[in-house]
Amino acid sequence: MFPAGTPLSVWLSWLETLSPKEINLGLSRVQAVLKKLKITLPKKVILIAGTNGKGSCVAMTEALLRESGLRTGSYTSPHVIKYNERICLHGKPVEDSKIIYAFEEIEKVRDGIELTYFEYGTLAALVIFAKSKLDIWVLEVGLGGRLDATNIIDPSVALITNISFDHCNWLGHDIESIAAEKAGIMRAGIPVIYGDKEVPNHILQYSKEIGAKLSLVGRDFECNVNSKGSWSWRSDSSEFQSLKPLSLLGKFQIQNASAVLAAIDAMGLSERLNTNLINRVFTSLSIIGRSQKLVINKKEWFFDVAHNPAAALELAKILEASLPKKKTLGIIGILDDKDVNGIITPLIESVDSWVAVSAISKRAIPSSKLAKDIINLTGKECFIADSLDTVIKFVQQNTSKNERILITGSFFTVGPMLDKLTM
Numbered sequence: 361m362f363p364a365g366t367p368l369s370v371w372l373s374w375l376e377t378l379s380p381k382e383i384n385l386g387l388s389r390v391q392a393v394l395k396k397l398k399i400t401l402p403k404k405v406i407l408i409a410g411t412n413g414k415g416s417c418v419a420m421t422e423a424l425l426r427e428s429g430l431r432t433g434s435y436t437s438p439h440v441i442k443y444n445e446r447i448c449l450h451g452k453p454v455e456d457s458k459i460i461y462a463f464e465e466i467e468k469v470r471d472g473i474e475l476t477y478f479e480y481g482t483l484a485a486l487v488i489f490a491k492s493k494l495d496i497w498v499l500e501v502g503l504g505g506r507l508d509a510t511n512i513i514d515p516s517v518a519l520i521t522n523i524s525f526d527h528c529n530w531l532g533h534d535i536e537s538i539a540a541e542k543a544g545i546m547r548a549g550i551p552v553i554y555g556d557k558e559v560p561n562h563i564l565q566y567s568k569e570i571g572a573k574l575s576l577v578g579r580d581f582e583c584n585v586n587s588k589g590s591w592s593w594r595s596d597s598s599e600f601q602s603l604k605p606l607s608l609l610g611k612f613q614i615q616n617a618s619a620v621l622a623a624i625d626a627m628g629l630s631e632r633l634n635t636n637l638i639n640r641v642f643t644s645l646s647i648i649g650r651s652q653k654l655v656i657n658k659k660e661w662f663f664d665v666a667h668n669p670a671a672a673l674e675l676a677k678i679l680e681a682s683l684p685k686k687k688t689l690g691i692i693g694i695l696d697d698k699d700v701n702g703i704i705t706p707l708i709e710s711v712d713s714w715v716a717v718s719a720i721s722k723r724a725i726p727s728s729k730l731a732k733d734i735i736n737l738t739g740k741e742c743f744i745a746d747s748l749d750t751v752i753k754f755v756q757q758n759t760s761k762n763e764r765i766l767i768t769g770s771f772f773t774v775g776p777m778l779d780k781l782t783m
Contacts, residue, residue: 361464361467361468362374366460367456368443368456368459368460371459371460371463372443372477375463375477375480375481376477378474378475378476378477378480379474379475379476379477379479381476382476382477382723383476383478383503383530384474384476384479385503385504385507385508385530386507387507387509387511387512389473389474389475389479390475390479390482390483390509390512391512392473393466393469393470393473393475393483394483394486394512396469396470396471397465397466397469397483397486397487399486399487399490400490401490401513402489402494402495402496402497403495403516404495404496404497404516404627404629405496405497405499405513405514405515405516405517406421406496406497406498406499406515406516406517406518406519406623406627407499407501407510407511407513407515407517407518407519407545408421408498408499408500408501408518408519408520408521409501409504409505409508409518409519409520409521409542409545410501410519410520410521410522410523410542410555411521411522411523411524411525411526411538411542411668411670412521412522412524412526412612412668412670412671412674413521413522413555413612413613413615413616414436414500414501414521415436415500415647415650416608416613416616416647416650417519417521417555417616417619417620417623418434418435418436418498418499418500419434419645419647420616420617420620420641420642420645421434421498421519421620421623421624422434422448422451422498423451423641423645424620424624424633424637424638424641425495425496425498425624425629425632426450426451427637427640427641428629428632428633428637429632430495430496430629430632431450431492431493431494431495431496432448432449432450432451432494432495432496432497432498433447433448433449433450433485433488433489433492433494433496433497433498434447434448434451434497434498434499434500435447435448435482435485435489435497435498435499435500435510436448436500437478437481437500437502438771438772439771439775440648440649440665440771440774440775440778441648441775441778441779443459443481444456444459445648446481446485447459447481447484447485447488449488449489449492449494454488458488459484459488461487461488461491462483462484462485462487462488463480463484465487466480466483466484466487476509478502478509479509482502482509482510483509485499486513497513499513499515501542501545503527503530503531504527504530504531504538504541504542504544505520505541505542505543505544505545506540506541506542506543506544506545507541507544508544508545511544511545514547514550515545515547515550516550516551516627517550517551517552517553517623517626517627518545518546518547518550518551518552518553518572519552519553519555519619519620519622519623520542520543520545520552520553520554520555520563521555521556521616521619522555522556522558522615522670523535523538523539523542523556523560523563524538524668524669524670525538525668525669525670525699525702526667526668526670526698527697528697528699529697535560536560536561536562538560539560539561539562539563540562540566542563543562543563543566543567546566546567546570546572547570547572548570548571548572549571549572549573550572550573551572551573551575551623551626551627552567552572552573552574552575553575553619553622553623553626554574554575554576554577554619555577555615555616555618555619555622556577556615557577557578559576573626575622575626577615577618577619577622580595580596580622581593581594581595581618581621581622581625582594582618583614583615583617583618583621585611585614589604589605590602590603590604590605591603591605591614593617593618593621595621595622595625595630597625597630598621598625598630598631598633600621600633600634600635600638601635602635602639603635603638603639603642604639604642604643605643606642606643606645607642607643607644607645607646608642608645608646608647608650608651609651609678610651610674610677610678611677612674617642621633621638648663648778649663649664649665649771649774649775649778650663650664650665651663651664651675651678652664652778654781654782656781656782657756658761659755659759659761659763659765660686660763660764660765661764661765661767661781662679662764662765662766662767663767663768663774663777663778664678664766664767664768664774665768665770665771665774665775666703666768666769667694667695667698667703667769667770667771668698668699668702668703669699669702669703669705669706671703672702672703672704672705672706672707672768673706675706675707675710675768676706676707676709676710679707679710679711679764679766680709680710682764686762686763686764687712687762687763687764688710688711688712688763688764688765688766689711689712689713689714689715689755689758689759689763689764689765689766690707690711690713690714690715690766690768691714691715691717691745691751691755691765691766691767691768691773691777692704692714692715692716692717692730692734692767692768692769692773693716693717693718693719693720693724693725693727693730693769693770693772693773694719694724694725694730694769694770694773695719695721695723695724695725695770695772696723696724696725697723698725698769698770700725700730700733700737701733701737703769704733704734704737704738705737707768708737708738708740711738711740711766712740713740713741713742713743714731714734714738714740714741714742714743715742715743715744715745715751715754716728716730716731716734716742716743716744716745717745717746717747717748717750717751717773718730718746719769719770719772719773720748720772720773720775720776721770721772724770724772727744727745727746728744731743731744748776748777748780749780751777752780752781
């Protein structure tokens with residue numbers, strides 16, 4: 361145990377040494393520590409899984425319920441800039457002192473049980489939420505679902521946003537295998553929302569097998585968008601008309617919003633919502649590192665953590681729809697377990713030239729190798745940067761105020777770059 365007054369940064373560095381594996385899927389170790397912590401669970405917990413859109417759905421769900429008057433806690437991962445982003449009370453990141461307190465409580469009972477960085481942080485979030493006496497916890501699954509640390513909590517409602525290819529070395533190399541892992545957050549008799557129109561067979565089969573109450577878009581709830589961008593949503597029990605376009609960019613965000621409304625409806629909380637509240641929340645929501653535009657030193661920077669093929673495709677659609685049209689420089693760093701071809705290919709027409717940089721992670725693809733892959737895939741120029749400082753210098757010297765600078769490929773590229781540019 362560290363002495364009193366030890367800063368959070370020291371704790372976080374120490375957490376990285378606890379397990380020889382960065383990812384160690386399985387529930388037994390985390391369940392054992394949770395049992396020792398003897399925390400009290402709330403009546404309402406929503407667990408959100410899926411390949412893409414989890415962070416957006418957490419942000420939407422938490423904001424709607426908080427604005428409706430409920431006391432909320434939300435847990436997401438990874439963070440973009442600061443660790444505290446992962447654990448929020450009432451929409452705001454918690455203070456260092458609360459995280460340190462939670463770490464100390466875990467360490468009192470851990471008794472040598474090996475935990476990964478993510479597992480330790482997940483337990484810390486639960487300790488903080490329990491001590492804060494909240495009405496609802498909104499939890500984002502880290503990886504997969506079935507064996508993810510967040511799955512030690514039985515949810516009131518489960519939401520699976522969509523399923524596509526990512527983390528294939530851990531989850532499988534086909535959609536049905538990945539679906540089997542995501543489906544692990546389902547429970548017998550508990551509502552589960554599936555947000556995408558294309559539903560893998562395993563989602564249908566497993567929900568029936570265990571008796572989960574599966575709710576599907578187009579069957580149990582639906583949203584309709586008109587030509588001007590406004591939309592409506594309805595289920596058998598609720599309906600909202602005259603909903604305004606979302607502040608979050610991308611047509612897929614309405615799909616996420618629709619699934620969120622279905623999850624709130626399934627929890628029996630839709631009576632707390634109304635059109636004005638939904639519009640107020642959805643038109644003002646912003647999420648760091650997700651289609652985030654900033655003007656810095658008179659240059660337009662566009663940050664998006666797209667790190668799999670499906671996310672890159674949606675990013676390309678957003679860039680193509682952005683007006684006025686601008687020449688785009690793509691700055692990208694990718695981790696070595698990601699599909700470089702699948703991420704770069706959708707962006708070929710949207711990005712005019714590239715800068716490859718190593719993401720700030722032990723698992724980063726070296727910038728020289730990434731640059732070769734980009735040149736081979738796109739046939740376009742790709743500068744090799746040896747650091748983020750070199751990237752910033754390159755941008756200052758080689759771009760005009762009429763160009764867009766895109767930062768993408770990983771949380772471990774977008775976050776550190778945002779930190780450098782906004783500190």
